[in-house]
Amino acid sequence: MTPPLLSARGLELRFGRIAALDGVDLDIWPGEVVAIVGESGSGKTTLLRVLSGLMPPDAGEVVFDGQDVLGMSEAARRRLMRTDWGFVHQNPRDGLRMGVSAGGNIGERLMAVGARHYGGIRAQASEWLARVEIDPSRIDALPRTFSGGMQQRLQIARTLVTHPRLVFMDEPTGGLDVSVQARLLDLIRALVAELGLAVLLVTHDIAAARLLAHRILVMRHGRVVEQGLTDRVLDDPQHPYTQLLVASVLAA
């Protein structure tokens, strides 16, 4: 069997007396969408930050494609961040350059990895705008003139344009209206399947996790209390906390 793309073992991180990560293990394979669910403060965003090397844990190891993520230099980590990895933030303002046109936002990663043909960069930006359902005629518009849903779709285009192998998503539908959320989720679902991306998705939205994820990890107080196939965890939850989580949202 193929080895995991990203693999974490024994992650520990304490903020004072609070355990943000308490012995977390995790593997993600190519093409796999894994959701980390749990309430705010359960440690899921911290886990994402540790896995992507943004925050060092107290103990444990993270390996991406044979490379030690925690031990790598800042330069190597940044190179990963603009090539093999992508990061989609909850707030598009954290992931976009608001003063740069839509085309420039999409082109940045291409240029960062050496693209130097303006026409080629522009053609790819245009194609990606269409893929995320933004009218390519808006290529020179600034993101601040976009709606929240469009901004989030632009952030996704900007992230996926270099075909990363692993994408970290932190509550990608968090700040959006419900109707806009559905469209975005569906778009992410289609793109992820089409590009065969591995995605690590942090969300407190169980419906989003069910739609997107192949596998779910349920976190509470810094621990993974339950994990497995998405439909099994959600339809036959074992841990009291998972049962509570599912019971409180599945009324819909």
Add this chain to the structure above:
Amino acid sequence: MTAPESGYNFAYLDESTKRMIRRAILKGVAIPGHQVPFGSREMPLPYGWGTGGIQVTASILGPADVLKVIDQGADDTTNAVSIRAFFRRVAGVATTERTAEATVIQTRHRIPERPLTENQILVYQVPMPEPLFRLEARVAETRRMHALADYGLMHVRLYEDVARHGRIATSYNYPVMVNGRYLMSPSPIPAFDNPKMHRMPALQLFGAGREKRIYAVPPWTEVRSLDFDDHPFRPIRAPQSCALCGSQESYLDEVLTDDRGGRIFVCSDTDWCAERQAAREAAE
């Protein structure tokens, strides 16, 4: 040669300050294009008048040097005249307006038209040494970007230029890559002058007094203006010829001659223009 003003050390700065600045210069030469912090001193003229350039000049000047100072290419503007006078008084060095005669040339906003030699040093006055400052407001982040050669953002700016204006509209302070490693601000010289920096035989030193940075381009170093394959860098000049010397290759200033819209174009480099006029007269 006039006697230096008494009561001041040679070239105004004390010797330990000069040593400190020379160390920064040496470090700058060792890492072409890298901005080296230095302890900028208060100088007897305001920031923005070339305090960085003056400190660099003061630190490299020897009694036998011949100094030329230009401002926008001209030797006769207030800034150039007063800096020349300053060094005559505090260092007693010879000064000149002739590019060919100078061993040290301090400049604001131009590179002389006459090609420089290995025996010359060009000192630039730099208002803002950080080429990324308009794009990334966090200083710590710009340093990290330099450290990691993470310059995609600079190309984003050029992309925006082409998207908005159909071409790269940056006409001065046009960013360059030095020795294939560091992104560098050439100071606000016209983009026309950028190609002169590439493999220049003279040592190029840059001093930013207010921002407390020194950087350098050693002789014969590769200096490339950023561009796109399909929108290559083009040095731009006014398409006229100089009204005084007829030059068609020098950088021109537009000069208004009356209140009715009359205008002429003349060389911005006054020494170059004067030399050409003299040569023409001699030929006639």
Add this chain to the structure above:
Amino acid sequence: MSWALKAEGLGKSFTLHLRGGVTLPVLRGLDLAVAPRECVALAGASGAGKSTLMRCLYGNYGAGSGRILLRHGGAEVDLAAADPRLVREIRRETLGYVSQFLRVIPRVPARDIVAEPLIARGLPREAALRQAEALLTRLNLPARLHELPPATFSGGEQQRVNLARGFAPSYPILLLDEPTASLDAANREVVIGLIAEAKARGTAIVGIFHDTEVRDRVADRIFDVIPIPEAA
């Protein structure tokens, strides 16, 4: 006898932590083997655990005890012990499930929903869409609906999309939970035909059929799911 699917000593109970940890046993020591070309109908009173058994057989519910053996890719695997990635692979290649209700994916047209499992198995997109349309047409779903997302479809129309999605890939093992519940007589006939064809291809089928007429026509055997008596 050769089997395609075999449950051995299968047990399943639910612990309801939100209700003071009460445990409800549903299945205990259940043995069931289904051969290729065989259709087994589950029978038993409402609440006896037919649906729970079906969901266990699909891996949707985790088995509490026992094994669920399947022939998958020439090997014998235990679904009850398979890791999530293996379960996904089994579901892609070997094990199909038609539930009573279609879980609608927003904005995805009916024919794409049907074609999806075919594409996942490596069929070119165009061929998968053609096959999906043919099957939807056979199930009398008007062509104008093929291009629409089924969210606004009637119950019967949604059920036919669901059936097409389940039958399209010709899984070696197929689980059918009330496949004809909301269908009219004509479509019931189509489904009976699809089941007969699947059996002829060698598919092993386990089904819950409340419609006794359908059950008698497709099932080779009836398996009684017996409720576990309440513990005294």
